[in-house]
Amino acid sequence: MIVKRSVKEQFDQEGYYIMRQLYTEEEVEAFKTECVNIVKANDTGPSGVLVGMTLRSPLFKQATVKPELVEALREIIGGHIIFLSDKVVLKNAATDFGSPWHQDHPYWDGSHKFSVWIALDDAVKDNGCLRLVPGSHQQGTVSHDGEVADDLGFDNRIDRQYIAEEKIVDFEARRGDAVIFHDLLFHASYPNVSGKERWALITTYKDGTKEDPDYEWAGAAFVVCGG
Numbered sequence: 001m002i003v004k005r006s007v008k009e010q011f012d013q014e015g016y017y018i019m020r021q022l023y024t025e026e027e028v029e030a031f032k033t034e035c036v037n038i039v040k041a042n043d044t045g046p047s048g049v050l051v052g053m054t055l056r057s058p059l060f061k062q063a064t065v066k067p068e069l070v071e072a073l074r075e076i077i078g079g080h081i082i083f084l085s086d087k088v089v090l091k092n093a094a095t096d097f098g099s100p101w102h103q104d105h106p107y108w109d110g111s112h113k114f115s116v117w118i119a120l121d122d123a124v125k126d127n128g129c130l131r132l133v134p135g136s137h138q139q140g141t142v143s144h145d146g147e148v149a150d151d152l153g154f155d156n157r158i159d160r161q162y163i164a165e166e167k168i169v170d171f172e173a174r175r176g177d178a179v180i181f182h183d184l185l186f187h188a189s190y191p192n193v194s195g196k197e198r199w200a201l202i203t204t205y206k207d208g209t210k211e212d213p214d215y216e217w218a219g220a221a222f223v224v225c226g227g
């Protein structure tokens with residue numbers, strides 16, 4: 001007998017929860033077009049990352065409060081949810097490196113955060129899909145003294161000895177697919193060797209009942225529900 005696990009059970013066990021086709025083709029096309037326009041007018045720097053999309057266009061607020069997403073977040077986080085910030089991540093021929101293995105929590109400290117990685121292009125191994133280690137969030141914060149010999153902007157990297165190669169799951173996604181993940185989950189992405197662009201949007205939330213510092217990067221924070 002197959003026992004269907006709840007969203008919360010899946011998230012607690014794996015440290016992530018996948019939502020296939022969360023956004024329609026029309027929504028994704030509109031988000032991506034807006035991302036392209038905004039990135040053309042701004043510099044992502046060497047990392048291919050631009051933070052603060054909701055500050056730049058109301059379209060992205062729509063993405064952050066998509067009802068099906070908020071419903072899943074309520075199951076995972078609880079009834080009081082605060083949106084903190086979002087960013088676009090572009091990998092292309094000039095920015096073709098994979099993001100190194102890391103946890104998000106060492107960048108932020110404070111209460112645990114929950115991010116949603118949203119595919120704005122189909123993402124496969126060749127163009128830099130996300131890689132996840134199921135259950136790794138249960139290890140707490142691990143050493144982040146992985147080598148930093150470049151200026152790619154990921155200063156907290158997990159020492160390779162902590163990555164169990166045989167457990168890695170590649171999250172190959174169709175555009176419109178999304179994955180909610182815990183800020184202690186080990187994750188990375190493949191280099192983009194396709195020569196084509198790979199766009200993704202990442203939105204971050206927290207439990208509004210938990211205390212945190214005033215993050216300077218969370219200038220567009222708002223209450224999603226509860227409070």
Ligand SMILES: O=C(O)CCC(=O)C(=O)O
Nearest residue numbers: 089099128187188189200
């Ligand atoms: O989109 C990617 O390639 C990975 C981004 C990522 O892991 C992050 O920004 O924390």
